[in-house]
Amino acid sequence: MIESILREIRIHRSFLITTHENPDGDAVGSSLALAGYLKRLGKDVTVHFCDPVPELYRFLPLADSVRQDLPDQDFDVCFVLDVGEFRRAGKLVNECRRIGMFINIDHHLTCDRFGTINYIDSAAAASGVLVYRLIKAAGHDIDYDTALALYTSIITDTGSFRYSNANPEAFAIAGELVATGINTWSIAEKLYESQPRQRLELLALALSTLSFSANGDCASITVTLDMYEKVGACAELTDGFVNYPRSIRGVEVAVFFREIQPHLFKVGFRSKGKIDVSSLAAAFGGGGHHNAAGCTLTGDLAEVRKQVFDHLETAL
Amino acid sequence: MIESILREIRIHRSFLITTHENPDGDAVGSSLALAGYLKRLGKDVTVHFCDPVPELYRFLPLADSVRQDLPDQDFDVCFVLDVGEFRRAGKLVNECRRIGMFINIDHHLTCDRFGTINYIDSAAAASGVLVYRLIKAAGHDIDYDTALALYTSIITDTGSFRYSNANPEAFAIAGELVATGINTWSIAEKLYESQPRQRLELLALALSTLSFSANGDCASITVTLDMYEKVGACAELTDGFVNYPRSIRGVEVAVFFREIQPHLFKVGFRSKGKIDVSSLAAAFGGGGHHNAAGCTLTGDLAEVRKQVFDHLETAL
Structure with missing residues (x-):
């Protein structure tokens, strides 16, 4: 599965990345981590969410590049991340016909197999874990920016490592991400210590x-x-x-x-x-x-x- | 340092374990993990805290064995865990003279070197991490009960893996502890989802x-x-x-x-x-x-x- 995705990445040039409506930390984190990785490979990458990136996650690298409009362009491949039901991918479902193939990456227990390739593993703590596996399987390192995005994906989807999906793999990956030099408290400060006073x-x-x-x-x-x-x-x-x-x-x-x-x-x-x-x-x-x-x-x-x-x- | 502690464990028979007043999750978790380990080795172990184990941590194995009174007995070795200042060890300071030696295990930045042996490492996320290293250095496995206690020590002292002491080692250990079969959500439920309604x-x-x-x-x-x-x-x-x-x-x-x-x-x-x-x-x-x-x-x-x-x- 991973090998076939890596093959599509190798042979194609233009990529669209999207996720579900009302994106949460895993949706944003996994999308931006994948976007950064594809950019590092020199690919042409567009990230499209139907809703804006919530304030909370704007500190992530590439968050500013996320578009709400669908560019008038053809794409070789569209990655759909963390989307259990295709209709939750928003506008894309109806409007985007000029896409070569869909690659569906998700960790939800019930996930439509709507992609040409479907990489679905409900044992993964977050969709970010699947992106991590992809980058590692390609033999590449996780850089600082990618680590920020993947760490955000994992800490938010595991409820700060409290939910039962906080499994050994999630901890092992988090430890490796932290070893890149990201600062756990500075991330937590952004995610958990920046509430509007009205809240x-x-x-x-x-x-x-x-x-x-x-x-x-x-x-x-x-x-x-x-x-x-x-x-x-x-x-x-x-x-x-x-x-x-x-x-x-x-x-x-x-x-x-x-x-x-x-x-x-x-x-x-x-x-x-x-x-x-x-x-x-x-x-x-x-x-x-x-x-x-x-x-x-x-x-x-x-x-x-x-x-x-x-x-x-x-x-x- | 670890070797000399393991040597004292090998050659002695009766052990007292204590920690600071108002014990927190690391104080309780590291003490009970060490107590369980020494019991597994067939040692005579007494755990004494000057304050009772808070309700929150009573689910931990051996929590019921913790005594507030000081038994009328000699001890070969007294382990003092997570105590930055010796006076915080409470009654022990004045009353307990019939102790062969003190072994001080702590991760606070400023820690009195009051022990005969002082194993102090402020780079460790929790005192539980030091107990973990001790057990592993002895070549022993971490069993389920020990994992519960050490996990509690680490998750509480890192603020649910949010503080800057949530370092690669803390994550690596947590992953290994979770692999013993402990349930992260069931622990979180006890630590974070069991508030008195009055709170x-x-x-x-x-x-x-x-x-x-x-x-x-x-x-x-x-x-x-x-x-x-x-x-x-x-x-x-x-x-x-x-x-x-x-x-x-x-x-x-x-x-x-x-x-x-x-x-x-x-x-x-x-x-x-x-x-x-x-x-x-x-x-x-x-x-x-x-x-x-x-x-x-x-x-x-x-x-x-x-x-x-x-x-x-x-x-x-």
Whole structure:
């Protein structure tokens, strides 16, 4: 598999690299690491994301080169990284017909095999791990800039090496990346110590709504439109809020109610592992994974909460 | 150095292991890893801490065997782990005279050479790393229980692999420990996902006091005795609170005011690295390190805050 990808890299000249909507650290890190590597090989490389690179990851080399428009150009090869479902690759799906071949590199458990070549390994901690393997298999070194991007990919996708995908390979690679001279604290400072102050102000309000149900098995918090207004925050600042109620001793399921319009709530569920929250979300027309799922409900807050907790009490 | 320690282990029979007051993850993890190893060798081992093992670390094998009393017994060797200053080893300093020799194992930059043998390496990410090296140098394997203890020591002392001591060796060792079959998420769940609910309730109150000074270079939060009463919490639940204001973009120094008695405040300082907060604390008769320091001040909250911020504005 790796050999056939390296062969396509050798024989072709122009490459497009893309990833999923709302790119996370692995999407950005793996894409930029691959872009830097192809550039080092003297290739013509374009990186296209349908959404801008989040502020958080702008410190990465080549982050500024990422385009949201699709250039009017033919490409020999399009790498699609970290994209479980092809439709999540955004505009590319419909607009880009002048591409010789797709190479799909991914570590999701369920991944469409949409590429001409599909390099999929769900045992890899991150898509960045697959890019690392590619560069090493080609016999090349990982330079400082590539190490920054790959390290960001791995630390974010493993939740700072806490999730179960923090496997021996992830640690071995991280150690090698750090040996190139990248500074772990300086990266952590950018990823974890650069929050907008409004986020903490909003967190204070959200945590003040903390409540429990199902005998303490479930903890929930709520963010309302009023709260956004009060601190001058927007919805994207609530990323990760649901991890706070989940982090409480004895809590198996955390629920996050987020008002997106008057009488319309996004409901996010997180599990510590024992409970499959995708089935909870499915009961309300939503979906997701075993440990993370969500749905959208209409009604006032009290109604929505009652619906969810009534179902939860029965289900747990 | 390692060879001489291994020699003492070989020729002696009864061992005491101790660490510093208020033991953290590295203190507990390195002590229990060494205790397990010596027990495997058939030695007579006593682990004595002056404070109980914090709830957080009770999942570690042998945590229940840790004693607070000093047994009426002679010891051939006393291992003192992770103790920068001998006086921090607590009661041992005064009471224990019937000890053949002290072996001092530590990774602090400034460490008294109080042992008969001093194995001190500030390049090691954690004291657990030194215990790991010891076991490996003896030609022995790391078993599952030892891996649990050493992994806890490393993940806690590197701030989940974020601090600058997360070096290539720390990652290499962590990878090897994980390969023994320990579950990274199950450990993280115990260390980071088992907070008392009162801690989050207190955090909500503390974050609601968030304020800024020195043009946003400094952020502070406050916890008062009233707040403890309101949520039924105690002071130890505020561990780590100061990291929240530090995590704000642009903030260089975080300050945490914690009321310990009416008109008496502990003031904790944290730096992102540019500012040396030990000199800030020293100005008020306190002390600490470059990135973490503290002092105690008397007065009402407004007075104490004014004193600190006046000094800060000048110093920054």
